[in-house]
Amino acid sequence: MLSATGPARSWRLLDREIPLDGPAIAGVLNVTPDSFSDGGCFVDPGSAIARAWEIVEEGAAVLDIGAESTRPGADSISPREEWARLEPVLGGLRDLPIPISVDTSKLAVAERALDAGAAAINDVTALRRDPGLAALAARTGAGLVLMHMRGTPRTMQRDTRYGDVVYDVRAALVAARRAALEAGCAPRQVAVDPGLGFGKSVEGNLELLARLDEIAAIGAPVWIGASRKSFLGALLDVRPRDRVAGSVAACLAAARGGADVLRVHDVRETREALTVEAAVAARKVPGPSRARAAGGQG
Template identity: 45%
Template sequence: MDADRNPLPGLPEWDRCGVMGIVNVTPDSFSDGGLWLDPDRALAHGLELIAQGADVVDVGGESTRPGAARITREEELRRVVPVVRGIAGGGALISVDTMRADVAEAAVDAGARIINDVSGGRADSRMVSVAAGTGVPFVVVHWRGQSAHMDELAGYGDVVGEVIEEVERQMDAVVAGGVDPGQVIVDPGLGFAKTREDDWALLARIDAWARLGRPVLVGASRKRFLGTLLADPVTGEPRPPRARDAATTAVSALAAARGAWAVRVHEVSATADAVRVEAALRRTRDRLTSADAISPAG
């Protein structure tokens, strides 16, 4: 899949799948709510993720877990902007995870270089114009509605085909709104209006996203479908979110092998190793294939 190597404005070109580390400056995120709510702790955690091998740090101030209620614009700005400014001040590449245009704009002014909008520009009518005006890469995530009721919106015939088509339509909408096509990153939106079976189907066909010709971001970290897979064999209880990191690393390696541009994870170090292993294997395979192709027969 060649789309994973497309250059993006203001970002380096990696020779492997990138790693986006998550900093949730929230009290209620599903796996680490409250851990990094204090700005100083969030800043320290972001710098730690960079030291562990993150290529990007994704800072978010509003939980998008299933059932989450929205917070005010003022509260999201208060949580996000100082952390973005602090981490970016050290030279790190920052993404802001927000559905609000005002927050995206303020975060870019503070040093963010990617806008990661889980609504793909649909939750705030100004977001597309802000993305167009800043010129930074813009993540269009598959989204059908707010977290409070998104589980009710899962329902597909052909989940892979329908999700790709819906993202393609939203891509067209953001481009029509002024975003350069070269800014766009796409994300299947695992867990957003999806059943566990939907998530697995989308992961199995990451290569199908090549038809859009854009880099693909995969965010599977600690999500419900992994907890269900790893449920306790006796009680049937899903494995707790923070005990899903090994499975997340496996998904990261497999997504990298299928052409993902980057993976978004809570625990960085193991995934940073995994994507480097995948890249080394891919380069070796390509070299051996090339050597076989030019070797004389006999």
């Protein structure tokens, strides 16, 4: 097992550093017709580019673009189709002031995306589909996110049983991170994501959030993608678009557990909640309460 050497203070993407002194926000942009939350909203490149700039204005530190749906039951598409969706959007975002992460597990797509200006690869298979992504990240210096998923999007919810979901997910992420480091990646390049909603039950997702400190103990930057996920729908009995409050609550719980990057659809709402949370935390006084220290009622 890799042991932690203390919390990572930044995440490196090419020549950029994302500071991790507080949770950073990765804004989600799906350029797909069939994503579970906003499928079809940004298929048009012009709409996608406009939304990307809104995500910047709302306070995201990273833009995470996905051109292939990974919702439960989704079929894979060809690299050619995925790139056809990505190319015009990336081409229109050359001047974006924040780095772009491309959500892909295909080496050919990742190579083209980095050539077109992307700075990171978000691999939902944690190198299981194409281990060559690690060598690509090592060669280019791109950031690499390794996410845990059992099976494929089409099959991942068929078996959500684990002996200990946190232990099993942590072990898989440690192994994937080790493979990336052995391929030549620097530790600060490689982030890990426990993959909420990807081959987990409602209870499993909650357990991962409750014990996120065990994932953070790996010593890598921790990504969390709870935004609008189905486990929130199961808890709240609401549609994806109505899961904003639940998503924000999950993000706050993740931040308290050690999450470094929060991947969200609702950037402004998440940023405002984190701002309030940080302001309250800054007022806390260590040790005995002020009332007790002043001799007030116990």
